[in-house]
Amino acid sequence: MPEAVIIGSERSEVGLPTGMDVLRRGGSALDAVEAAMRRCEDNPADHYVGTAGLPNAQGVVELDASLMLGSGRQFGAVAALRGYPNPISVARAVLEKLPQHSLLVGEGAALFAAENGFSTAELLTDASRELWRKQVVQSRESVEGENTAATDGDTRYRESALALIRRLAPHDGPWGTINIIALDSSGEMCVGVSTSGYPYKYPGRVGDSALPGAGNWCDLRAGGAACTGRGELSMRGGTARTIVDLLAAGQDPSDACRAALADAATLPDDFRAELRALALTPDGRHGGAAGQRGSVYALMTDASTEPEFRPRSVL
Ligand code: ASP
Numbered sequence: 530m531p532e533a534v535i536i537g538s539e540r541s542e543v544g545l546p547t548g549m550d551v552l553r554r555g556g557s558a559l560d561a562v563e564a565a566m567r568r569c570e571d572n573p574a575d576h577y578v579g580t581a582g583l584p585n586a587q588g589v590v591e592l593d594a595s596l597m598l599g600s601g602r603q604f605g606a607v608a609a610l611r612g613y614p615n616p617i618s619v620a621r622a623v624l625e626k627l628p629q630h631s632l633l634v635g636e637g638a639a640l641f642a643a644e645n646g647f648s649t650a651e652l653l654t655d656a657s658r659e660l661w662r663k664q665v666v667q668s669r670e671s672v673e674g675e676n677t678a679a680t681d682g683d684t685r686y687r688e689s690a691l692a693l694i695r696r697l698a699p700h701d702g703p704w705g706t707i708n709i710i711a712l713d714s715s716g717e718m719c720v721g722v723s724t725s726g727y728p729y730k731y732p733g734r735v736g737d738s739a740l741p742g743a744g745n746w747c748d749l750r751a752g753g754a755a756c757t758g759r760g761e762l763s764m765r766g767g768t769a770r771t772i773v774d775l776l777a778a779g780q781d782p783s784d785a786c787r788a789a790l791a792d793a794a795t796l797p798d799d800f801r802a803e804l805r806a807l808a809l810t811p812d813g814r815h816g817g818a819a820g821q822r823g824s825v826y827a828l829m830t831d832a833s834t835e836p837e838f839r840p841r842s843v844l
Contacts, residue, residue, distance in 0.1 A: 531716050534830050535561055536815050538708040538757050538807060540575055542827040542836040544568030548711055549829040558711040558719035559598060559621070566594075566617040566721050569707045573654055577705015580614045581654040582725025584661050585732045590652035592616040593726055593739040595632075596624055599718035599749030599811070604631045607638040608739035612649040617723045619647055620739075632739060665729050706738050708755035710747075710809040718811060720745050720753040720769075727760065736760030742770035749811055751777035754786070758804035758820075766793030772808050782808035783816025783842040790818050790844055805841065817841035 533552035537545055548565030552558070570579025577583065584590045594616035595606035605624025610616050619642045623633055626645065633641050643649075653661075706724035713719075722738040722745045730736075737744030737760030744760060746769035747753035754772035756763040763769065768789045775785035786806040793804055803820040817826040819841040827836040 530714055531712055531811065531813055532830060533712060533714045534809065534813050534815065534828070535565065535709065535711040536807060536809055536826055536828045537565070537710070538706065538755070538805065538826055539824070540572075540577075540705070541565065541569060541707050541709050543572050543575070544707075544709065545827055545829045545836045548709065549833065552711060552713055553831060555714060557715070558713040558717045559596065561711040561713065562596065562709045562719045562721035563617055563621055565709050565711075566707060566723050567615050570615050570617060570723055573656075575705065576657055576660065577725055577728075578707050578723050579616070579725070580650065580652050581657045582652060583657055583728040584653055584725070585734070586665060586729050587732050588653065588658070588661050588665075589732065590657070590725055591730075591732070592652070592724070593736050594620045594723040595721070595739050595741070595745045596620050597720045597741060597745050597747040597753070598624075599747040599753055602748055604741045604745075606632040606739040606741075607642075608632065608634040608735040609733055610635070610638040610642065612639060612652065613642045613647050614650045614652060615647070617721055619645070631741070634735060635733065661729065706736075706744070706757040708757055708807050710753045710755060710807060712809060712811065712813060716749070716811065718747055718749055718753050718809065720747040720755050722755050737763040737768075740764060742767050744769055746770045746773045748773050748777075752782065752808055752810040754806060754808040756804060756806045759798070759800070759802040761800070762793045762796060762798060762804050765796050768793050768804065768806060772806055776808060776810060781816060782810060782814055783818055786816060786818035787842050787844060790820065794820070794844060815839075818844065820844050
């Protein structure tokens with residue numbers, strides 16, 4: 530029997546102890562990832578996930594999340610979901626209750642959440658609204674000299690939003706998506722990803738976090754992997770899937786992450802920003818990689834009293 534373990538990206542440490550408690554009680558990897566991720570989504574100090582996540586260019590929070598199981602590669606995801614604070618749980622409901630489908634977006638995802646009894650909440654907090662106002666609204670006003678009406682379908686707004694998104698510098702510091710990967714004592718593995726996405730994204734933009742192969746991949750024959758950072762690069766690189774393929778070919782987790790990120794880094798991209806990755810194998814080996822020195826991932830095993838941090842290898 531493998532030893533239960535749970536790992537996660539920067540800021541997952543808020544939720545990992547909850548996930549480890551689930552695993553210690555003999556709970557499943559899926560339960561552990563969902564419980565841990567909900568803690569992160571509910572953290573008002575985290576502006577990259579769930580409640581308080583940074584909104585799109587129009588000031589509306591749109592969330593992406595996914596879950597993938599290693600044994601049968603079952604996948605459930607939601608994207609551009611508005612008004613529901615725990616997209617990871619809606620993604621789980623897609624996985625378990627809607628086996629005909631794997632990914633719901635926008636209005637359909639919200640309809641499904643409502644039908645399954647999830648409660649809505651205001652996701653834009655005062656702090657995240659203020660960040661959006663300072664970084665987007667004021668910047669747009671200073672460019673145009675006037676406050677352009679941000680109405681849906683307005684061509685001028687669409688052009689200015691796109692111009693603004695092109696001009697916005699990629700974020701300093703770690704991008705905010707949370708990755709959590711758990712291995713339970715039965716040997717099942719689950720990869721979970723949740724995010725408010727590219728800050729101030731174009732409305733309707735879906736990132737890698739909701740897409741199998743890009744931001745999330747789990748195959749019990751080799752391992753699980755997940756990404757944070759510029760999702761358009763991990764979509765084009767098939768990065769999470771590439772990492773698992775490299776695990777299957779015998780690479781260790783940190784080498785596999787580094788090689789897959791190096792491949793994505795060869796792609797032409799005017800909006801280049803950092804990509805990070807994490808991986809876990811079915812025998813409990815783990816590792817991560819990042820484009821910048823000083824990046825870490827968090828880890829808990831049965832022996833841990835609190836999350837420990839491990840360095841990611843650097844590209
Ligand atoms: N990967 C996420 C996305 O592209 C962003 C992030 O990690 O912050 O939506």
